[in-house]
Amino acid sequence: MRQPLAVACSLPLDYNLAGNMVKVLHTADTHIGARQYGLAERRADFSKALFQVIELAIAEEARAVIHSGDLFDSRNPTTEDLRDALEALLRLRDEGILFLAVVGNHEQKRGVQWLDLFASLGLAVHLGGEPTYIDNIPIYGLDYTGRREVEPPQLQGGVLVAHQMLDRIDPVRGELKLDNLLRCGAEIALLGDYHEHRSWWENDVLVTYPGSTERWRVSERGRRGCNIVDLASKKIEQRELVTRRFVYIEEDEHPLKGLEARDLEGAIVCVYLSSDEHTPRQVEEQAVGLGALAVQVLDRRATSALEAEGIEVELWVDTDLDEFLSRELAQLQLTPLALEIDAIIRDERIPDSNVDSEVTKALEGKVQEGCRKKS
Numbered sequence: 001m002r003q004p005l006a007v008a009c010s011l012p013l014d015y016n017l018a019g020n021m022v023k024v025l026h027t028a029d030t031h032i033g034a035r036q037y038g039l040a041e042r043r044a045d046f047s048k049a050l051f052q053v054i055e056l057a058i059a060e061e062a063r064a065v066i067h068s069g070d071l072f073d074s075r076n077p078t079t080e081d082l083r084d085a086l087e088a089l090l091r092l093r094d095e096g097i098l099f100l101a102v103v104g105n106h107e108q109k110r111g112v113q114w115l116d117l118f119a120s121l122g123l124a125v126h127l128g129g130e131p132t133y134i135d136n137i138p139i140y141g142l143d144y145t146g147r148r149e150v151e152p153p154q155l156q157g158g159v160l161v162a163h164q165m166l167d168r169i170d171p172v173r174g175e176l177k178l179d180n181l182l183r184c185g186a187e188i189a190l191l192g193d194y195h196e197h198r199s200w201w202e203n204d205v206l207v208t209y210p211g212s213t214e215r216w217r218v219s220e221r222g223r224r225g226c227n228i229v230d231l232a233s234k235k236i237e238q239r240e241l242v243t244r245r246f247v248y249i250e251e252d253e254h255p256l257k258g259l260e261a262r263d264l265e266g267a268i269v270c271v272y273l274s275s276d277e278h279t280p281r282q283v284e285e286q287a288v289g290l291g292a293l294a295v296q297v298l299d300r301r302a303t304s305a306l307e308a309e310g311i312e313v314e315l316w317v318d319t320d321l322d323e324f325l326s327r328e329l330a331q332l333q334l335t336p337l338a339l340e341i342d343a344i345i346r347d348e349r350i351p352d353s354n355v356d357s358e359v360t361k362a363l364e365g366k367v368q369e370g371c372r373k374k375s
């Protein structure tokens with residue numbers, strides 16, 4: 001599972017040295033169109049977070065908004081979602097602020113991307129191998145390229161914008177090796193995909209994830225925000241966003257008393273349920289009765305539930321199910337491709353609706369590899 005990063009930090013910009021600043025706003029993982037819990041209110045929340053980011057860029061007099069992917073939650077956004085995105089992009093254009101972006105895993109389509117459409121309307125720049133310059137600083141982009149190991153492009157300085165998971169953040173599944181990134185020549189890496197904020201310097205390279213702008217899942221407990229970055233000095237500062245309130249009732253709390261003790265009005269309530277004393281339904285009813293917008297009960301009594309369904313695996317409290325399955329699968333002597341497909345299916349960062357295309361991509365990769373070997 002993901003390790004917390006010990007070196008996370010946020011450092012202030014030095015406005016006394018503002019002479020040659022190249023100030024940009026860096027954001028990612030906006031997930032417009034995410035109808036969390038099937039709620040129209042939550043769909044609106046994700047758009048509101050984007051509007052806040054845009055107003056912040058204007059207030060900060062940023063030269064550009066740099067978006068590191070997952071602007072949309074789905075590759076098929078609704079008309080409302082597109083309207084919200086266009087409204088944001090038009091607002092930026094009217095203020096003379098550039099929108100530079102790459103494509104994330106959630107919104108990636110075969111062929112022409114939404115971002116290409118916005119680019120053809122003059123509202124965005126789809127970053128790629130040819131640099132876009134702000135002053136004399138080159139900015140390169142790398143669209144999401146799948147969950148297989150990815151080689152960053154070789155650059156001579158400048159900024160790399162990408163939507164990938166670093167092995168430093170997720171040692172098991174991170175497909176972009178930090179060592180490779182540090183060696184690729186970029187001086188600043190503006191990343192997306194990881195939904196928590198992280199910023200650090202290593203070998204004089206600034207590496208940062210701004211985090212998602214609304215909580216896309218309940219485990220995203222840190223504050224939501226975006227980055228203000230001076231590309232000239234590599235200084236960075238985080239700006240906090242006002243987002244939907246999430247209330248957490250911890251495992252060691254009495255769930256009903258815990259709910260009563262808190263202001264739940266309009267909040268998303270997340271209850272970790274560890275005992276059989278109360279049913280999930282009792283907890284849900286209590287929370288909704290106290291004004292919660294939505295309730296999610298995370299059942300920590302899972303072990304006994306699995307046994308009850310007669311699944312023939314020996315599970316004990318500390319069993320990591322993923323690790324257990326990996327071990328069992330290893331004994332089946334599957335081909336590397338079959339294991340790769342299994343990894344895609346079990347990767348919780350790949351939404352169910354994208355599993356199909358991820359598997360297709362893996363298969364196409366193998367077919368091409370086969371063709372190359374033959375020729």
Ligand SMILES: [Mn+2]
Nearest residue numbers: 029070106193
């Ligand atoms: Mn995302």
